[in-house]
Amino acid sequence: MVLKIHGNKMSTCTNRVRTVCEELGVPYEIVPIDFSKGEHKAPEFTATQPFGQVPYLDDEGFKLFESRAMARYIALKYGGVGKLIPDPKDVQKTALFEQAASIELCNFDPYASGLARENIFKPMFGGKTDSAVVEELKTTLEGKLAAYDIILGKTKYLAGDEFTLADLFHLPYGALLEKQGIDYLVSGRWPNVTRWWKDIASRESWKKVTSA
Numbered sequence: 001m002v003l004k005i006h007g008n009k010m011s012t013c014t015n016r017v018r019t020v021c022e023e024l025g026v027p028y029e030i031v032p033i034d035f036s037k038g039e040h041k042a043p044e045f046t047a048t049q050p051f052g053q054v055p056y057l058d059d060e061g062f063k064l065f066e067s068r069a070m071a072r073y074i075a076l077k078y079g080g081v082g083k084l085i086p087d088p089k090d091v092q093k094t095a096l097f098e099q100a101a102s103i104e105l106c107n108f109d110p111y112a113s114g115l116a117r118e119n120i121f122k123p124m125f126g127g128k129t130d131s132a133v134v135e136e137l138k139t140t141l142e143g144k145l146a147a148y149d150i151i152l153g154k155t156k157y158l159a160g161d162e163f164t165l166a167d168l169f170h171l172p173y174g175a176l177l178e179k180q181g182i183d184y185l186v187s188g189r190w191p192n193v194t195r196w197w198k199d200i201a202s203r204e205s206w207k208k209v210t211s212a
């Protein structure tokens with residue numbers, strides 16, 4: 001049975017998981033969840049994902065939510081040793097990978113997803129952008145990217161010289177920054193960040209996800 005991803009293609013977190021499948025050539029099927037009908041808040045959905053958010057996966061009856069946990073599961077189960085995630089037996093490499101994954105979760109996602117919420121999702125659903133919040137998020141993200149620039153001046157990718165899930169996790173909200181006209185990842189203001197972003201955003205997996 002093919003891996004089922006309950007979500008939709010407009011969801012950043014669903015696209016994070018789709019990108020992992022594309023990277024590894026893992027066949028999957030999207031089970032569409034329609035936000036406009038509130039399907040993600042329906043009891044049959046929240047029975048599996050109690051927070052009422054997409055995506056979750058169903059792998060022959062094994063159900064899992066949280067896109068980053070799903071990504072780790074898919075890489076470890078289907079990727080082969082060391083692809084996108086280190087071999088768990090290599091404790092130091094795994095620790096460096098987890099450090100990089102935490103960097104994304106703590107130092108990038110709150111600000112990049114916050115900006116997408118203010119500038120894209122709020123207006124899309126009838127809300128109003130709070131410009132003071134936008135300015136605060138932008139200022140904080142600028143400081144974070146200055147630190148990214150130091151890290152990426154030492155290694156090609158966030159966890160070392162190999163592309164891992166920690167880099168991939170940035171793609172959906174990173175791409176939305178550009179859509180808002182926030183050029184932080186592409187402007188060259190932080191040269192190592194721009195070199196890294198251009199590299200990861202040009203991967204075939206991501207191009208496929210964003211074109212289909």
Ligand SMILES: N[C@@H](CCC(=O)N[C@@H](CS)C(=O)NCC(=O)O)C(=O)O
Pocket residue numbers: 011012013014040052053054055065066067068
């Ligand atoms: N931490 C969760 C976040 C999931 C999430 O925020 N999903 C969004 C779409 S990308 C959603 O379902 N939003 C609708 C809502 O929160 O009501 C993950 O990574 O899976």
